[in-house]
Amino acid sequence: VTAAAEPQPLPRRRVSLLSRAWAFVRRHTLTVFGLLALAYLMLPIVIVIVFSFNNPAGRFNYTWEGFTTEHWTNPFGPPFLGDSVATSIKVAVLATVVSVILGTLVAMALVRYHFRGRGATNLLIFVPLTAPEIVLGASLLALFLNLGTALGFWTIVIAHIMFCISFVVVTVRARLVGFDRHVEEAAMDLGANEYVTFFKITLPLIAPGILAGALLAFSLSIDDFVITNFNAGTTETFPLYVWSQAQRGVPAEVNVIGTMIFGVAVLLMLLNVILSYRRNPKGAA
Amino acid sequence: MSFLHRHRWLTPYLLLAPGVAFLILFFVVPLYYLSYTSLQEGTVQVGYTFTWAWDNYSKAFSDYEEQFLRSLEYAGIATVAALLISYPLTYWIAFRGGRWKNLLLLFIIAPFFVTYLIRTLAWQNILADDSFVVNALQFVGLVADDGRVLATSTAVIAGITYNFLPFMALPLYVSLEQIDKSLIEAAKDLYASSTKAFLRVTLPLSAPGVIAGTLLTFIPAAGDFINAELLGTPNQAMIGNVIQSKFLEITDYGQAAALSVILMAVILVLIVIYTRVLGTERMAG
Numbered sequence: 377v378t379a380a381a382e383p384q385p386l387p388r389r390r391v392s393l394l395s396r397a398w399a400f401v402r403r404h405t406l407t408v409f410g411l412l413a414l415a416y417l418m419l420p421i422v423i424v425i426v427f428s429f430n431n432p433a434g435r436f437n438y439t440w441e442g443f444t445t446e447h448w449t450n451p452f453g454p455p456f457l458g459d460s461v462a463t464s465i466k467v468a469v470l471a472t473v474v475s476v477i478l479g480t481l482v483a484m485a486l487v488r489y490h491f492r493g494r495g496a497t498n499l500l501i502f503v504p505l506t507a508p509e510i511v512l513g514a515s516l517l518a519l520f521l522n523l524g525t526a527l528g529f530w531t532i533v534i535a536h537i538m539f540c541i542s543f544v545v546v547t548v549r550a551r552l553v554g555f556d557r558h559v560e561e562a563a564m565d566l567g568a569n570e571y572v573t574f575f576k577i578t579l580p581l582i583a584p585g586i587l588a589g590a591l592l593a594f595s596l597s598i599d600d601f602v603i604t605n606f607n608a609g610t611t612e613t614f615p616l617y618v619w620s621q622a623q624r625g626v627p628a629e630v631n632v633i634g635t636m637i638f639g640v641a642v643l644l645m646l647l648n649v650i651l652s653y654r655r656n657p658k659g660a661a
Numbered sequence: 662m663s664f665l666h667r668h669r670w671l672t673p674y675l676l677l678a679p680g681v682a683f684l685i686l687f688f689v690v691p692l693y694y695l696s697y698t699s700l701q702e703g704t705v706q707v708g709y710t711f712t713w714a715w716d717n718y719s720k721a722f723s724d725y726e727e728q729f730l731r732s733l734e735y736a737g738i739a740t741v742a743a744l745l746i747s748y749p750l751t752y753w754i755a756f757r758g759g760r761w762k763n764l765l766l767l768f769i770i771a772p773f774f775v776t777y778l779i780r781t782l783a784w785q786n787i788l789a790d791d792s793f794v795v796n797a798l799q800f801v802g803l804v805a806d807d808g809r810v811l812a813t814s815t816a817v818i819a820g821i822t823y824n825f826l827p828f829m830a831l832p833l834y835v836s837l838e839q840i841d842k843s844l845i846e847a848a849k850d851l852y853a854s855s856t857k858a859f860l861r862v863t864l865p866l867s868a869p870g871v872i873a874g875t876l877l878t879f880i881p882a883a884g885d886f887i888n889a890e891l892l893g894t895p896n897q898a899m900i901g902n903v904i905q906s907k908f909l910e911i912t913d914y915g916q917a918a919a920l921s922v923i924l925m926a927v928i929l930v931l932i933v934i935y936t937r938v939l940g941t942e943r944m945a946g
Contacts, residue, residue: 410753413746414768420783420823421775427786438789478680489673497677504688506876508884508928510901514908514921515691518698521914538687541680599776601887606908618778622891626782634779641774642767649763 421638428631435625451632460617461633463529467613468597471536476590478537479544480582486545487552504542512539513606520607527609535607536597543596544589551585595641699918709914717919725903725920729927732899735814735889736882739821740829743878744871746822747830752863755837762838769830777824781891784820785811788892817897820888825881829874836870837863872939880928900924 427437431444452458486497504512516535520527559581563573601615608616618630699717703709722729754765772780787794788810795811798804810816840863848858886901900920907917 406749406753406757409749410757413750414765416746416823417768417772417826419787420780421771423783423786424775424779427783438786439791478683481676482680485673485676489676491670491673497681500681500684500689504684506880506932508880508901508924510884510886510904511695511921511925512688512691514904514918515695516687517908518694518914518918519687519691522694522698534687537683541684545680595773599773601778605905615776615778618776618782622778622782630779634776637776638771638774642771645767645770645774649767652763 424631424638425635428628428635430628430631432628435627437626437628437631447628447632451629451636454627454629456612457617457627457629457633460612460614463611464598464614467529467532467536468594470533471540471597472590472593474533474537475540475544475593476586479541479589479593480548480586482541483545483548483552487549487555501542501545504539505546509539509600509602513603516603517606527607528611531607531609532604532611532613535603536600539600539603540593540596543592547589547592548582548585551582551588555581591644598637695918696922698914699916699922701915701918703915705912714915717915718923721916721919721923725900728898728900728903729923731897732883732901732924733927735818735821735899736879736885739818739825739882740875740879742818742822743826743829744833744875747826747833747874748867748871751830751834751837755834755840756842766834769834770827772823773827778887778891781820781824781887784816784823784892788816788819811892812894812897814893814897816892817888817899820892821882821885824885824888825878828877828881832873832877833867833870836867836873840866868939872936876932876935879931883928884924 426440428447429443429445430437430440431442431446432438433441447453452461482497482501485491486494486501513535516531516538517527519525520531525531560573560577563577564570568576599615600613601619604613604616605619612620614633618626621627621630697711698709700711700714701709702712702714702716750769754762754769758765775783786792789795790809790811795804795809798810799806799808804810810819844866845858845862848862849855853861883899884901886899886905889897889899889902904917904920904924907913907920
């Protein structure tokens with residue numbers, strides 16, 4: 377502040393300018409780096425969306441050839457694409473419902489009761505989360521091969537339930553840990569029996585956790601390629617369809633469906649962020 | 662109801678039973694069948710018989726040592742790269758994010774909302790020979806003028822880094838976010854420089870996030886085959902490529918299972934060593 381008012385020799389001024397520039401860079405490098413990293417994370421997503429409007433000359437949707445909304449008007453046009461998306465949704469719904477029920481029950485047992493075998497149960501939940509997907513897929517295939525089970529829709533559903541359960545347990549458990557059990561005791565004191573208490577008090581309070589678990593299970597299921605690839609037989613889910621087309625050139629409609637899935641997921645997450653801001657305006661979730 | 666009242670100790674086991682039974686049937690038992698298959702001999706035509714074929718293991722080592730080492734190398738480099746990108750990024754969000762934290766976090770998980778295969782295919786576009794990114798890299802001199810990125814190990818490692826980066830960033834963010842900011846202020850009050858405060862306070866406190874993040878990134882990366890398949894050539898084949906082609910294309914089940922068992926074992930050993938080394942170091946420090 378005083379540097380401008382007092383006449384000063386030139387070299388000293390240059391030093392202060394340099395050090396101020398250095399201070400500016402130091403203060404903002406982190407921000408610049410953060411923004412660059414976010415841009416890096418967004419780049420492939422932008423490419424997916426942009427190329428859903430591309431008008432490719434040949435089979436390969438690599439280079440930008442011109443704008444068209446043609447793929448958006450009939451996204452399920454290419455043969456087998458619509459069927460594979462329908463299969464993926466059916467598998468995801470079944471896997472979500474079953475894994476959420478099984479996982480929520482396990483989470484309740486783990487949080488609320490002390491029992492023999494608790495450590496072993498925790499281990500059983502934890503290990504599938506850390507095993508490489510290819511080992512999970514290969515070992516299930518080994519089971520089905522040895523038992524002579526025909527691969528297809530139901531083996532995919534079984535595989536998906538298997539890898540979703542642990543994620544549901546972890547998500548619901550996180551919600552249950554902060555649960556105030558006095559509310560339940562109050563309901564019981566006021567004459568509610570255990571079932572009424574569960575459905576009127578417990579379930580609504582842990583519903584956000586269950587919903588988060590369900591969303592996670594659904595998105596994991598709809599996205600899974602590796603484990604499905606091992607246990608699908610001739611049944612084709614959406615990721616398997618993309619894989620089978622990858623060598624021949626993926627049709628631009630795949631980008632359209634990828635964009636749709638992305639859009640739905642972002643909407644749901646934004647809703648969640650907005651709700652958490654409403655509950656706690658300071659921004660701590 | 663009255664039965665349950667009399668036998669309250671049964672409740673946790675009843676809650677656990679369905680989920681735990683499912684995981685035992687379709688996670689634990691398959692691992693047994695995977696080891697069982699790994700000691701079988703035969704072909705699809707004549708069938709497979711269990712013969713204690715340890716040969717599968719010795720051959721797996723001698724024939725595919727290269728792919729094993731490459732998997733560990735690629736996964737290691739990708740893990741370090743993901744850490745170097747994620748640490749400043751999550752530090753920025755945790756300490757400077759303010760009320761935008763949740764929204765910025767959404768950017769980190771956004772890649773998960775685009776189907777894995779589709780976002781990897783987007784990297785094909787980004788790294789293709791005449792793409793703007795490759796042109797820019799050539800301009801800066803990081804890539805030779807006639808050089809390419811797609812179909813090299815750089816492309817495969819870049820793809821792995823991108824695809825598993827959220828696994829690194831999320832646990833890092835959680836541990837950075839939990840750090841009590843007044844500890845850092847206290848260090849500075851006691852005349853620690855910013856660098857020293859970071860090295861002696863922030864970094865050690867974020868160690869659990871670093872450990873969890875590196876494990877969660879390295880494990881799936883070492884078993885991955887999608888990036889090598891879509892962004893590389895057979896010269897970049899990882900152990901996952903070998904396992905999946907032996908199971909699904911060549912139907913050499915015995916050796917495929919042996920390779921999967923080895924992969925699982927190598928990863929388990931690395932996890933144990935890693936947590937031991939870091940654990941004792943932290944106790945010493």
